[in-house]
Amino acid sequence: MSSLEQMYQQVIMDHARAAHGRGLVQVDLPAHGESHQVNTTCGDEVTLRVGLEGDTIASLSWEGQGCSISQASISVLAELLDGESLETADETYEAFRALMQAKGEPLDDDREDMLGDATAFVGVGKYPARIKCALLGWVALKDALIQARGASSSATEGDKA
Amino acid sequence: MSSLEQMYQQVIMDHARAAHGRGLVQVDLPAHGESHQVNTTCGDEVTLRVGLEGDTIASLSWEGQGCSISQASISVLAELLDGESLETADETYEAFRALMQAKGEPLDDDREDMLGDATAFVGVGKYPARIKCALLGWVALKDALIQARGASSSATEGDKA
Amino acid sequence: MLADVRDDFPLLARTVRNGRPLVYLDSGATAQRPRAVLEAEADFLTRSNGAVARGAHLLAEEATEAFEGARADVARLVGAPVEEIVWTSGATAAINLVANGIQNATLGAGGAEADRFRIGPGDRIVVTELEHHANLIPWQQLAARTGAELAWIPVDDAGVLDLSTLAEIVSPSTKVVAFTHASNVTGVITDVAAIVARAREVGALTVLDACQSVPHIPVSFPELGVDFAAFSGHKMLGPTGVGALWGRKELLDALPPSIFGGGAIAVVTMERTTWLEAPTRFEPGTQPVSQAVGMGAAARYLMSLGMENVAAHEARIAQIMREGAASLDGVRLLGPVGGPAAGDVLGLAAVAVEGVHAHDVGQVLDDRGIAARVGHHCAQPLHRRLGLTGSTRASAHVYTTEADAHAFVEALASVRSFFGVTA
């Protein structure tokens, strides 16, 4: 398998073509967040929206255009984390970042298991310029979750007041 | 003779120590001009004033501080050109500039004759950074003469009006 | 005809991914340097490096001579008197020097001589829709801060400047017209004469972005009739960190500086400063000395090849790349297709591949050892106008071979099938 084929594995191509979670969904939950991120190298943009029910991501949707790496990565993210706990989201985020820093080497089994389809992005780690593409959606997720948590804590504070 | 001694010939040292024309003289002639020049490498300044009677430099005086090269050069200039015709001044100016560009080589006999004591500055031509010093007064002279000529022609125009 | 100069460029001998030979098609972003440039800088640094125009010692003299000699070489390349060349850190800095000078004039700097630069509400600044951000944002921000209005010459659906409404857009209230000599996306060379003629009618200053022209075609700023022009060292085979602003002397002498420091001044007190004449007034602080020496060597190198030959060579490369790209299914060539005659377009081709993002296109090229540029090439408004967020650009220079151009077209032909996109 050439580096190029290792980068564009079939699972990535499939996700890029039929992406999960695409199309922003209205969120009426009080704990919600939205993040808009731009990849400054190419101008690609993504808007990602989350809604929390307690510690669970009850809604995760996004909108945006981009390269197959960025689109597939967001799709995988949406498939993996919609309905999961915040803890799982944080851990998966860290594992994915680690995969990006691994210069094309696989991670340990535990993290590979956690990443599921996302392990297919292992080849991207060899191309520093593309890591940004693969991370675009993850950065948006991180940011949206921070906002949602803030909203939820201020909602809680509001309750107290 | 070392290059240093060739640069600082006795005649230069003498002029630097007892300079001609130093001390600005009041000029009541209608055709007069004054120029202030700064050597930006070292901050040295000179103010040179001329007054014309017809085509003759009837008054030439200056004020300023500077290195021995600049002071001696202005002194020589004052000695050479005070009382001379504008034509001589222009020719001498050109000859002196040529000497500065000659990289330490002497000029032809005609111009050497015209320059008199000023030929002693031949050594300066080897030191591009010092050419500015030697020219400081000459640039001021040129500028002051342009102004004096302008004043004289506008005085003439004024006469006509 | 241009001689084969590849051997002059040490970097081109390297191999890339999987030991493939390098096909360098990103010269529009930054060019490679010939040995003549590398050695000029190295010789200077190991022999004559010293403070310029500030010392009386031998090294300072030699350094000053090399620095000013380089200015003369660069001046010769663009047909200008030497005292009209201002060293800057690059084209971006050069354009900002003009825009910020106008801002400072507007704030009162420069006395009566700077009157002609002052702008404000009711005045207009004109740019074009295809400008590189370096020749758009300075004017946009100047307009925002002075209250002047920003207007622009639009492009047509192919991304080519549409001059049909020039007389309206460059209205009598226009004070500045800033435009590029050649688009870094479409490669089309601007009809400078038309814009200059209209700008003169209304008394507007013209500022030319010559980043993409000076390195590739014969250029004489005085003949073009513009007032200011900016270009960079690194795109003309010279170093990064250096560029130049050309301007008419009387304008340069009147424009207030906007960067202040040592060396550019006549007299400084705690309260006041008086500036020297141009170009020195715009060269405060330690200048990019060895870089200027390198840029001078680059100018000499280009002149020794002959800019006519350079232009002809690159026109041939353009033809292969543009015709090749335009003939492929699902590949859209930005700019005119087949239209312009040789010499009217730079040696570059930017393309959009239907169904495949520019980044993915670039990755396929990279895998074949082809270095091209992907993205908006600092021309977001133009891409937006063309309905794109980015494109893939191959750009040539003197060392680009026909084989490089063919390799680009062949790689491009393989992209859509690799990604399983077929019409």
Next chain:
Amino acid sequence: MLADVRDDFPLLARTVRNGRPLVYLDSGATAQRPRAVLEAEADFLTRSNGAVARGAHLLAEEATEAFEGARADVARLVGAPVEEIVWTSGATAAINLVANGIQNATLGAGGAEADRFRIGPGDRIVVTELEHHANLIPWQQLAARTGAELAWIPVDDAGVLDLSTLAEIVSPSTKVVAFTHASNVTGVITDVAAIVARAREVGALTVLDACQSVPHIPVSFPELGVDFAAFSGHKMLGPTGVGALWGRKELLDALPPSIFGGGAIAVVTMERTTWLEAPTRFEPGTQPVSQAVGMGAAARYLMSLGMENVAAHEARIAQIMREGAASLDGVRLLGPVGGPAAGDVLGLAAVAVEGVHAHDVGQVLDDRGIAARVGHHCAQPLHRRLGLTGSTRASAHVYTTEADAHAFVEALASVRSFFGVTA
């Protein structure tokens, strides 16, 4: 102790006038470069040169890595987080970046976040009387254009900062205090802590000119407690054409840019631009890439020598030159004579020779192969205050030997008799 490093510097092997060995004592103006720096740049240029942060191809990746790696090296030298280092074309540009950013904030740029930078009538900007023009004129001109008042900390008769009225001068209305870390004329190192303490009391921003400190003594900007600091590559054994601004991240993120172009932006439309975070927002256009790589190599070289060792070495050179000069009849040493302990003064000595102009002094030195600097060293107000138009300055670096220092003193001893001036 510092190892003998002369062999690392190819230029030092050259001879000058009449085949004399070079005694280079002009490092305060510009330093020579070690092979490590020359080779880092050459290797980069013949191997990895490409557009930084803009391409997906291998060269672009390698270039980006080298460029950002250099930033990390420079950050380490000054004890700063890497994202707080902004590349500039030099210290002059770095200081102007802050001053012009404040001007643009005052003109309304930067929104609410930039409020803290706005100044105007009733506000005060404080500098010192011994500043290099690069850290005086930008503030003087900013004051002139915003209506703020310029005040300064005076020097005493020896040319040393007089902090006795600090609390008055840095008044409650003070918004900016800009001062040098070390005088390029007297060599005295400023009591930064005292000035920072007072500036904090009144809530003023501090801007440190670290041009002469970073290359010669251990420096940590966060520890010094200033807000911004500027330094140059070429004085720290690196290339010209590159320098850096350090600033606290939250300040850098809020300061509006004043130079605009590609690469520094998030989204550009014809009407509006949004900027990226620092440092990128201040790095528009093609950066001095190979120069940054060279400056990174210079930082590594200095760190490998150990800045403590560098400082100790230069203190020893200072002692020889300063004591030697002060002991000569008719020679006036600028700055404190004998006063400061080793480490409190840089490795330099500026002198005025009674009855002999600095240019003439320099000429005698030059004839002996000694490269020193003559003039006002871009500090006209300080010289004026000392009753001088210029002085002759010898300045050292890591490669300066005790023999060089002695040669300076000996040559100086011969000056007055050569010109027939005797007391």
